[in-house]
Amino acid sequence: MHRTLARQLKRLDLGAESAPDSVQWKRFTRLVDGTYKGFDQDRYLLERSLEISSKELTELNKELRKASEQANAANEAKSQFLANMSHELRTPLNAIIGFSELIMEEYRNLETNEIITSLERIHSSGNHLLVLINEILDLAKIESGKMELNLETFNLKDILLEIEGISIPLVDKNHNTFKIHYENEIDNVFMDKLKVFQIMINLISNAAKFTNKGEIELSLEKIEKKGAGWISLKVTDTGIGISKSQMKKIFSPFVQAHYSEHKEYGGTGLGLSIVKKICDIMGGSITCKSKLNRGSTFTLELPTMVNRREKTLFSRRKTDKLD
Amino acid sequence: MEKILIVEDNEFNRIMLSRRLELKKYEVICAVDGQEGIDLAKLENPDLILMDLSLPVKDGWEATKELKNDSKTKNIPIIALTAHALDSDKKQALEAGCDDYETKPIKFQQLLSKMNALMKN
Numbered sequence: 001m002h003r004t005l006a007r008q009l010k011r012l013d014l015g016a017e018s019a020p021d022s023v024q025w026k027r028f029t030r031l032v033d034g035t036y037k038g039f040d041q042d043r044y045l046l047e048r049s050l051e052i053s054s055k056e057l058t059e060l061n062k063e064l065r066k067a068s069e070q071a072n073a074a075n076e077a078k079s080q081f082l083a084n085m086s087h088e089l090r091t092p093l094n095a096i097i098g099f100s101e102l103i104m105e106e107y108r109n110l111e112t113n114e115i116i117t118s119l120e121r122i123h124s125s126g127n128h129l130l131v132l133i134n135e136i137l138d139l140a141k142i143e144s145g146k147m148e149l150n151l152e153t154f155n156l157k158d159i160l161l162e163i164e165g166i167s168i169p170l171v172d173k174n175h176n177t178f179k180i181h182y183e184n185e186i187d188n189v190f191m192d193k194l195k196v197f198q199i200m201i202n203l204i205s206n207a208a209k210f211t212n213k214g215e216i217e218l219s220l221e222k223i224e225k226k227g228a229g230w231i232s233l234k235v236t237d238t239g240i241g242i243s244k245s246q247m248k249k250i251f252s253p254f255v256q257a258h259y260s261e262h263k264e265y266g267g268t269g270l271g272l273s274i275v276k277k278i279c280d281i282m283g284g285s286i287t288c289k290s291k292l293n294r295g296s297t298f299t300l301e302l303p304t305m306v307n308r309r310e311k312t313l314f315s316r317r318k319t320d321k322l323d
Numbered sequence: 324m325e326k327i328l329i330v331e332d333n334e335f336n337r338i339m340l341s342r343r344l345e346l347k348k349y350e351v352i353c354a355v356d357g358q359e360g361i362d363l364a365k366l367e368n369p370d371l372i373l374m375d376l377s378l379p380v381k382d383g384w385e386a387t388k389e390l391k392n393d394s395k396t397k398n399i400p401i402i403a404l405t406a407h408a409l410d411s412d413k414k415q416a417l418e419a420g421c422d423d424y425e426t427k428p429i430k431f432q433q434l435l436s437k438m439n440a441l442m443k444n
Binding site for chain 2: 086121
């Protein structure tokens with residue numbers, strides 16, 4: 001007999017002469033007993049399902065909390081980026097506005113030479129500003145899937161001379177030496193020339209920024225991978241290096257590994273994330289090895305015949321996003 | 324002639340500002356990082372310091388604190404000149420001991436009046 005029923009019967013304290021012997025009474029208590037057992041079963045089922053859904057809710061809550069933390073961190077990184085960007089844009093703007101006011105207000109007191117030098121500085125600060133604005137635009141293009149590859153046949157050796165010309169003043173700034181190392185038999189490639197160029201300059205100027213009185217080397221090498229022609233591009237420096245915890249973040253947009261410790265280095269924090277995205281679009285990859293205070297090596301592996309499939313895959317993704 | 328110390332790592336901005344101040348008949352000396360700024364301030368005892376904040380070796384906040392904690396240099400007025408444009412940046416500069424604050428791109432006339440106000444005291 002069910003516990004509750006037994007307790008209730010005991011509380012009624014029925015005398016010996018009354019109902020318990022009657023058939024009807026027995027049927028009645030059996031019915032009540034069965035109902036109580038049914039209640040117990042229902043309760044058990046309800047409790048089980050509550051337990052399960054509360055477990056699910058806890059799980060879900062944990063996931064939500066994690067997602068919200070991630071969103072907050074991303075938001076914080078974006079705010080930090082905007083403040084940082086404002087700082088970066090104001091620096092060349094200060095020179096542009098300052099030098100042009102200098103000429104406007106003082107042209108009577110200035111020699112022609114000084115006016116021309118000031119104009120050259122306005123011009124070069126304007127170009128610096130353009131680089132910064134282009135970086136922001138590049139990221140916006142990549143994020144909205146609008147970055148396209150312009151493939152053409154060219155020889156990588158031809159662009160090395162240009163790379164050298166641009167790199168030497170970059171590298172000289174912190175009294176570093178610069179070497180380019182490549183194999184003789186580098187064939188023609190079918191790639192996006194401008195983007196390959198952009199990637200190399202980006203990595204070299206990064207290396208130059210974080211290295212002082214050291215060495216920076218760019219090396220090119222043919223590699224075999226999946227049967228097709230690939231090229232490995234390495235930029236090695238002997239600079240300040242990247243710690244393990246910073247390493248996780250270096251390819252994320254808006255994040256500068258050295259931002260908090262080294263505010264003086266400046267930059268938009270977009271360079272490496274743009275480089276990585278361009279590598280992805282080309283069907284290649286980028287990796288980094290580094291030792292703190294010893295230096296870093298960035299290795300790019302790129303297919304020299306950029307696969308048309310990569311391109312269509314990418315443009316399909318692009319239309320998806322646009323819809 | 325009043326002597327102004329410019330502490331600024333960006334070459335163009337350093338040249339631009341020093342030229343403009345020279346044309347306004349100030350004597351100008353320049354430092355390229357916070358430590359050099361401190362050393363030069365002690366050596367040259369300028370009438371006023373224009374201090375950039377994001378600087379190599381020792382940043383402008385740190386350099387300002389040191390200058391304001393040194394009996395030899397604590398009376399030299401310091402104006403922070405910086406491309407950090409948030410209110411919190413301004414607050415941080417004043418907390419470090421800067422007497423005034425000017426955001427880049429600088430308004431030259433406004434900077435001159437701030438300089439004059441501080442040097443009169």
